[in-house]
Amino acid sequence: MSKPLSDHDRKKQISVRGLAGPENVAELKVAFNRHLHFTLVKDRNVATKRDYYFALANTVRDHLVGRWIRTQQYYYEKDPKRVYYISLEFYMGRTLQNTMVNLALENACDEAIYQLGLDMEELEDMEEDAGLGNGGLGRLAACFLDSMASLGLAAYGYGIRYEFGIFNQKIVNGWQVEEADDWLRYGNPWEKARPEYMRPVKFYGRTEHSPSGVKWVDAQVVLALPYDTPIPGYRNNIVNTMRLWSAKAPCDFNLKDFNVGGYIQAVLDRNLCENISRVLYPNDNFFEGKELRLKQEYFVVAATLQDIIRRFKVSKFGSREIARTDFNELPNKVRFTFWRFVNMCKLTLLPLYLCVCVCVCQAWNICTRTCAYTNHTVLPEALERWPIDLFHHLLPRHLEIIFEINRRFLEFVASKYPGDSDRLARMSLIEEGPCKKVNMAHLCIVGSHAVNGVARIHSEILIATLFKDFYELEPHKFQNKTNGITPRRWLVMCNPGLAEVIAERIGEDFVRDLDQLKKLLKFINDDAFIRDIAKIKQENKLKFAVHLEEHYKVKINPQSMFDFQVKRIHEYKRQLLNCLHMITYYNRIKKEPNKHWTPRTIMVGGKAAPGYHTAKMIIRLITAIGEVVNNDPVIGDRLKVLFLENYRVTLAEKAIPSADLSEQISTAGTEASGTGNMKFMLNGALTIGTMDGANVEMAEEAGEENLFIFGMRVEDVDAMDAGKGYHATEYYNRIPELKQAMDQIAGGFFSPKQPDLFKELVDLLMHHDRFKVFADYESYIKCQEKVNELYKKPKEWTKKVIHNIAGCGKFSSDRTISQYAREIWGVEPSLEKIPAPDEQLK
Numbered sequence: 001m002s003k004p005l006s007d008h009d010r011k012k013q014i015s016v017r018g019l020a021g022p023e024n025v026a027e028l029k030v031a032f033n034r035h036l037h038f039t040l041v042k043d044r045n046v047a048t049k050r051d052y053y054f055a056l057a058n059t060v061r062d063h064l065v066g067r068w069i070r071t072q073q074y075y076y077e078k079d080p081k082r083v084y085y086i087s088l089e090f091y092m093g094r095t096l097q098n099t100m101v102n103l104a105l106e107n108a109c110d111e112a113i114y115q116l117g118l119d120m121e122e123l124e125d126m127e128e129d130a131g132l133g134n135g136g137l138g139r140l141a142a143c144f145l146d147s148m149a150s151l152g153l154a155a156y157g158y159g160i161r162y163e164f165g166i167f168n169q170k171i172v173n174g175w176q177v178e179e180a181d182d183w184l185r186y187g188n189p190w191e192k193a194r195p196e197y198m199r200p201v202k203f204y205g206r207t208e209h210s211p212s213g214v215k216w217v218d219a220q221v222v223l224a225l226p227y228d229t230p231i232p233g234y235r236n237n238i239v240n241t242m243r244l245w246s247a248k249a250p251c252d253f254n255l256k257d258f259n260v261g262g263y264i265q266a267v268l269d270r271n272l273c274e275n276i277s278r279v280l281y282p283n284d285n286f287f288e289g290k291e292l293r294l295k296q297e298y299f300v301v302a303a304t305l306q307d308i309i310r311r312f313k314v315s316k317f318g319s320r321e322i323a324r325t326d327f328n329e330l331p332n333k334v335r336f337t338f339w340r341f342v343n344m345c346k347l348t349l350l351p352l353y354l355c356v357c358v359c360v361c362q363a364w365n366i367c368t369r370t371c372a373y374t375n376h377t378v379l380p381e382a383l384e385r386w387p388i389d390l391f392h393h394l395l396p397r398h399l400e401i402i403f404e405i406n407r408r409f410l411e412f413v414a415s416k417y418p419g420d421s422d423r424l425a426r427m428s429l430i431e432e433g434p435c436k437k438v439n440m441a442h443l444c445i446v447g448s449h450a451v452n453g454v455a456r457i458h459s460e461i462l463i464a465t466l467f468k469d470f471y472e473l474e475p476h477k478f479q480n481k482t483n484g485i486t487p488r489r490w491l492v493m494c495n496p497g498l499a500e501v502i503a504e505r506i507g508e509d510f511v512r513d514l515d516q517l518k519k520l521l522k523f524i525n526d527d528a529f530i531r532d533i534a535k536i537k538q539e540n541k542l543k544f545a546v547h548l549e550e551h552y553k554v555k556i557n558p559q560s561m562f563d564f565q566v567k568r569i570h571e572y573k574r575q576l577l578n579c580l581h582m583i584t585y586y587n588r589i590k591k592e593p594n595k596h597w598t599p600r601t602i603m604v605g606g607k608a609a610p611g612y613h614t615a616k617m618i619i620r621l622i623t624a625i626g627e628v629v630n631n632d633p634v635i636g637d638r639l640k641v642l643f644l645e646n647y648r649v650t651l652a653e654k655a656i657p658s659a660d661l662s663e664q665i666s667t668a669g670t671e672a673s674g675t676g677n678m679k680f681m682l683n684g685a686l687t688i689g690t691m692d693g694a695n696v697e698m699a700e701e702a703g704e705e706n707l708f709i710f711g712m713r714v715e716d717v718d719a720m721d722a723g724k725g726y727h728a729t730e731y732y733n734r735i736p737e738l739k740q741a742m743d744q745i746a747g748g749f750f751s752p753k754q755p756d757l758f759k760e761l762v763d764l765l766m767h768h769d770r771f772k773v774f775a776d777y778e779s780y781i782k783c784q785e786k787v788n789e790l791y792k793k794p795k796e797w798t799k800k801v802i803h804n805i806a807g808c809g810k811f812s813s814d815r816t817i818s819q820y821a822r823e824i825w826g827v828e829p830s831l832e833k834i835p836a837p838d839e840q841l842k
Helices: 007-013 022-039 049-078 096-102 106-115 120-124 136-150 255-260 263-277 291-313 327-333 344-355 360-370 388-394 396-416 421-427 440-446 456-466 468-473 487-493 496-506 514-523 527-552 575-591 613-629 649-658 676-682 695-702 714-722 728-734 736-747 759-767 773-791 794-806 813-825
Strands: 082-086 090-093 130-132 155-160 168-172 175-179 199-203 206-210 213-217 220-232 239-248 334-339 371-374 385-387 437-439 450-453 478-480 561-566 600-605 639-644 661-664 686-689
Touching: 022 049, 022 106, 049 096, 049 106, 049 120, 049 220, 049 239, 082 136, 082 291, 090 136, 090 239, 090 649, 096 106, 096 120, 096 136, 096 220, 096 487, 106 120, 136 155, 136 220, 136 239, 136 487, 136 813, 155 291, 175 613, 199 291, 206 396, 213 396, 220 263, 220 291, 239 263, 239 291, 263 291, 291 388, 327 334, 327 360, 360 371, 385 388, 388 396, 388 437, 396 421, 396 440, 421 468, 437 440, 440 468, 450 456, 450 813, 456 468, 456 478, 456 695, 487 496, 487 649, 487 676, 496 514, 496 527, 514 794, 514 813, 527 649, 527 794, 561 649, 561 773, 575 600, 575 613, 575 639, 575 736, 575 773, 600 649, 613 639, 613 759, 649 676, 661 676, 676 686, 676 695, 676 794, 686 695, 686 773, 686 794, 695 794, 728 736, 728 759, 728 773, 736 759, 736 773, 773 794
Parallel strands: 082 155, 082 334, 155 239, 334 371, 371 450, 450 478, 561 600, 561 661, 600 639, 661 686
Antiparallel strands: 090 130, 168 175, 199 220, 206 213, 220 239, 385 437
């Protein structure tokens, strides 16, 4: 078996990563040494690996800065419509390698670092993941920023600069333990503080009504300090901006307290204000109605909208002179896309417009023409409903505005549906009950000109169920925009071998036009191409097997099927169904140990929200199964079960290229889209999954025969709910292997020291399972048998892999953003390259 090429050797072969000219290498070496000496104040005698990483990061950043300034100058001269993408989460991962790829610097940097006697992979590993997101939604936001820059859109990302990102996950004695992610402790070479653009944000207080108007008084002020991070497009000289806000206390605490002994307490109380940007909420697809969360949402939107209006008013780069005062022009120059907490825009835009003497009707008209709403979930527990009392306490003026919006909206509904009081109650922005609540999804729809889901089946479910009344009222608002991923990070950067094999056959244009992957179908029967694809996969598996052995002390058979389910741990994603397959396969091998079994390494990764007890128990079950399976001499290397600790962007970049099988097994109708499924597909893994989320469109693009589809469809789930319902005990009593697996879990086979350890999970599956795990068990096991049989035929397996890669064009985030741009934002994407910093602007 050939030794896998190192990343350094692989990158040197790849033309799509830029050419390393001697002048570039010499210049980079000089810049590297200059930063080591003058920026870090070190020499080679005392410098650490982290110092070398910072020197390299600053060297690469030098190549960004000129393009960054030039891009902003270009936008001010052309005055295009600006797109503002506001999200509580941006799961950026590492920046260094992605920047080198997009600037075509990677080979030159590799060579320069090699000549300096350093190891590029070691330096890259010194970078902290910017874990400012929980999972798919935050990572999607990062992919979209990359695509907006690569498509030449005048776009800005706005969010919060959390001091602590998503927690680091440790597995201790099989249990998840959370550790703080202090990602800023060594500093961040990519960001630039902009204190000159600091903005005040108000909370609490009360309202005063008088003949002259309404005033919000006695409010507490928190300052929002912006930090800018450059977002480079792919080799087009465009560098957009992600602006993250950090909360700071104002400096006007009263010094007279010093004389009465309260000075220290006054200073300490100031720090409470800064808790707003202290930590990312670690819940995914679960709404937690805490005051801090509402504060975070309002904080980022209030600061962002002030910044946007400031930029709208001026016309020259760096100028502070007011050039625009007609806010009716705002929709022609500005588009907002708000995700997950989009609702807050409606609460903030209106009072801002009122402050500049725009009447209420005009303000609302401007708001709805400017804002768009993207929904990401159909799970009821994930939709925000804020208690009226909390809202009044934190944002008293905004609650009054919401009441007024609701009054006008219900009058409009009543005029369309006279006498339909039930419809009015269903559509109201205020939910009645013992605790009245503001329904934020309803507020989003009412205040937007466009509403979309993120996969076709998801959008269909929204208009058929969750937002049915709103669709009937205004059907023109509703659209679909299927999610996508950036091929720069998720192919060129993380899988250089595969990128090169593709480029050799069809050229390099696929990096910016992923539809070109369809050309690979011409090579579906080309034995040399099939061998190349299989060889790259095996090299990636060998490399990841080494990583696993180093970090988990488990010897992995690289010839085994690498079977992955990596995503947040949640009941609807059905890691428990995967567990039942692990146990069933284990039992079958034990029953017939001399039979020829397809070897498997099953890997599950993902974080459980700290307060989500069931998810933590699922992790404990997976680790318990691994403890039994991995130490059973009868099983040997035919089956291994691993839980991948601290799954994050950087680990995904190592794991996904090595995958043979991708598990996308959520209950039909529960996963909005999924993007991990697309990453696996692009990197040559086959999918076993339900017809849920983007899996439906993946099956259309690659051919359903090239995926392993099983289980109930959405209509089957609906029919079951409408008919006799789901009864787990019927499946348990009818299917012997299922009964055996459940009895083993319940009887302590996987937890002999604590036989009742998984009693709650057993009770959940038997009596309270909303996601119908047992209903799909039989179909899932039969589908896994088909997977095993095909894996024994490497050539046929690889042909299906090629079909999947060739069908990935639709799932580029470039396509998604192009559709948003043309159909919602009203701007036209461009592949035009703007002049470099040393060239004259046209």
